[in-house]
Amino acid sequence: MAATFPVDRLAAPSLRLSHPSSLSRRLLLSPSRLSAAPLPRRFPSRIVAMAEPKPRVLVAEKLGAAGLALLKGVADVDCSYNLSPEELRAKILLCDALIVRSGTKVGRDVFESSGGKLRVVGRAGVGIDNVDLAAATEHGCLVVNAPTANTVAAAEHGIALLTAMARNIARSDASMKSGKWERNKYVGVSLVGKTLAILGFGKVGSEVARRAKGLGMHVTAHDPYAAADRARAMGVDLVTFDEAIASADFISLHMPLTPATSKIINDKAFAKMKKGVRIINVARGGVIDEEALVRALDSGVVAQAALDVFTKEPPSAENKLVMHENVTATPHLGASTVEAQEEVAIEIAEAVLGALKGELAATAVNAPMVPAEVLSELAPYVVLAEKLGRLAVQLVAGGSGVKSVKVTYSSARAPGDLDTRLLRAMIIKGLIEPISNAHVNLVNADFTAKQRGIRITEERVLLAGSPEDPIDSIQVRIANVESKFPTAVSGTGEVTVEGRVKDSIPLLTKVGSFQVDASMEGSLILCRQVDQPGMIGTVGSILGEQNVNVSYMSVGRIAPRKHAVMAIGVDEEPTKEALKNIGDIPAIEEFVFLKL
Numbered sequence: 001m002a003a004t005f006p007v008d009r010l011a012a013p014s015l016r017l018s019h020p021s022s023l024s025r026r027l028l029l030s031p032s033r034l035s036a037a038p039l040p041r042r043f044p045s046r047i048v049a050m051a052e053p054k055p056r057v058l059v060a061e062k063l064g065a066a067g068l069a070l071l072k073g074v075a076d077v078d079c080s081y082n083l084s085p086e087e088l089r090a091k092i093l094l095c096d097a098l099i100v101r102s103g104t105k106v107g108r109d110v111f112e113s114s115g116g117k118l119r120v121v122g123r124a125g126v127g128i129d130n131v132d133l134a135a136a137t138e139h140g141c142l143v144v145n146a147p148t149a150n151t152v153a154a155a156e157h158g159i160a161l162l163t164a165m166a167r168n169i170a171r172s173d174a175s176m177k178s179g180k181w182e183r184n185k186y187v188g189v190s191l192v193g194k195t196l197a198i199l200g201f202g203k204v205g206s207e208v209a210r211r212a213k214g215l216g217m218h219v220t221a222h223d224p225y226a227a228a229d230r231a232r233a234m235g236v237d238l239v240t241f242d243e244a245i246a247s248a249d250f251i252s253l254h255m256p257l258t259p260a261t262s263k264i265i266n267d268k269a270f271a272k273m274k275k276g277v278r279i280i281n282v283a284r285g286g287v288i289d290e291e292a293l294v295r296a297l298d299s300g301v302v303a304q305a306a307l308d309v310f311t312k313e314p315p316s317a318e319n320k321l322v323m324h325e326n327v328t329a330t331p332h333l334g335a336s337t338v339e340a341q342e343e344v345a346i347e348i349a350e351a352v353l354g355a356l357k358g359e360l361a362a363t364a365v366n367a368p369m370v371p372a373e374v375l376s377e378l379a380p381y382v383v384l385a386e387k388l389g390r391l392a393v394q395l396v397a398g399g400s401g402v403k404s405v406k407v408t409y410s411s412a413r414a415p416g417d418l419d420t421r422l423l424r425a426m427i428i429k430g431l432i433e434p435i436s437n438a439h440v441n442l443v444n445a446d447f448t449a450k451q452r453g454i455r456i457t458e459e460r461v462l463l464a465g466s467p468e469d470p471i472d473s474i475q476v477r478i479a480n481v482e483s484k485f486p487t488a489v490s491g492t493g494e495v496t497v498e499g500r501v502k503d504s505i506p507l508l509t510k511v512g513s514f515q516v517d518a519s520m521e522g523s524l525i526l527c528r529q530v531d532q533p534g535m536i537g538t539v540g541s542i543l544g545e546q547n548v549n550v551s552y553m554s555v556g557r558i559a560p561r562k563h564a565v566m567a568i569g570v571d572e573e574p575t576k577e578a579l580k581n582i583g584d585i586p587a588i589e590e591f592v593f594l595k596l
């Protein structure tokens, strides 16, 4: 029997393990759904092969010709654009695969209407905001995307908006078309020598930086998770968010839309910017508080904005930003070049056809079905693995850049009886998801880590004793980084966290060289302190005063009255004031707040 994996978006649908009682040696997509049905004995195989129905692929938005040709070689392809939701629901009944861009909403209703026939959704582009991943997973439908093929196109569009805005190209063109010749009205601003702040120094952001350097701009970047040396090598200064926005003449947005970046450009941020700053957004509309941007444009804090993306797309006809005379707007054209669309089309066609054949897709973004018996044994270790990754990356200081991660599994099981791929995938998920818009799962974890330059090495420590439990402990170490909580750096110079499962509950058992005993749920405050009486009470009452519920406290120390590490589990996020008060306790040497 297969069960839906409890962790959001883990891997591909119908992913079955060939060995039911261990995490397998071979991973297969369910043969019953993703490859041809078993051959009836009475037919010679040649005749049956000819009679096999071709899979049917619905292409709901315009796709590059090369990708279409690939699809048509193998499948019946129905290109039907601008379908209403009702038309899409009616057509999907007959389709094995659906290919869309960002303009088609693939909601739960679509998966429900398909009656289980739909096996793959291909997103010809990066963002999958328009696909209901949870519904796809529940209906056993794989979702794949094309994460890299439109990077350069998006960067070029960012630069096009930057230069067009600075020289009033769109407005002066409209003016000429209305019969005017207004040379004095459209005096622009120069780019050379100006400071461009890039927020989000990932694939698109770094390509924009490279091009802006060529225009003679001074480029800074803010990205809490980018490596400072990679930025330095490009002549880009990695700075804090406040430094970036306060010193910039131009700000270009290239971060993913996550809970942390939602409306990050808001009234508070505008108050810190230079008067007359210019803003470009080719990321996602939701990273800007659009009402606040209207206010900032009206007051002159923001001289101009150039926007390719909007919170609601298409925006309403009377959208204040689109109508604003100091805004240059384009209808989400970042990826829309002939070349990018050809690349995207080929990438997505290959991914969709591969998935229909039962191959594992490196760009899969949603969850698998995993045999229940495998899950019931590994489930708590899977949660532990993700949380250790999540914890470790939050202990890394901004600008360090995570490149080398070492994982040690201590277990009494023989190496052949313990497949760590699921655990490794979950560690990678924990390491990457808090800092990006990537959706990491069993299928794409190694690919995603490699793409981000993160090298994961695994080692096994074989323990004596009963192999009843699959694993005794998991240790995650991040090398060559600085920590925002230096206590987390062990004697080997690595940010180190270790955990184990006890009574099915994942526990944090080690931070740096200190033993702790903390349940890995909710949020966690780690403090390093002088070991002395009264510390638990002092910290507890600061949190109590702020109505923060403490779920547990544990203290680990090297020796009595020396240094200790206190782990405090909290149900609510403490206020900045509460955290400051904890930091102000004289015996507290350092502390950090972490979300698990």
Ligand SMILES: NC(=O)c1ccc[n+]([C@@H]2O[C@H](COP(=O)([O-])OP(=O)(O)OC[C@H]3O[C@@H](n4cnc5c(N)ncnc54)[C@H](O)[C@@H]3O)[C@@H](O)[C@H]2O)c1
Residues within 6 Å of the ligand: 126, 127, 147, 150, 151, 154, 199, 200, 201, 202, 203, 204, 205, 222, 223, 224, 225, 226, 254, 255, 256, 257, 260, 261, 282, 283, 284, 308, 309, 332, 333, 334, 335, 336, 435, 436, 437, 438
């Ligand atoms: N307009 C378009 O047509 C178009 C085309 C392609 C991509 N995009 C969008 O552009 C954005 C970037 O895409 P990408 O492919 O470069 O993604 P990416 O994952 O390669 O880069 C995103 C970067 O943002 C960083 N980041 C995460 N949180 C941050 C924060 N709080 N502050 C600053 N940086 C943060 C990450 O560390 C990462 O380096 C995404 O939102 C994507 O959807 C839009």
Ligand SMILES: O=C(O)[C@H](O)COP(=O)(O)O
Residues within 6 Å of the ligand: 101, 102, 103, 124, 125, 126, 127, 128, 150, 332, 333, 334, 335, 336
């Ligand atoms: O997420 C993406 O890939 C971009 O925003 C492009 O979207 P599009 O394929 O709808 O142009």
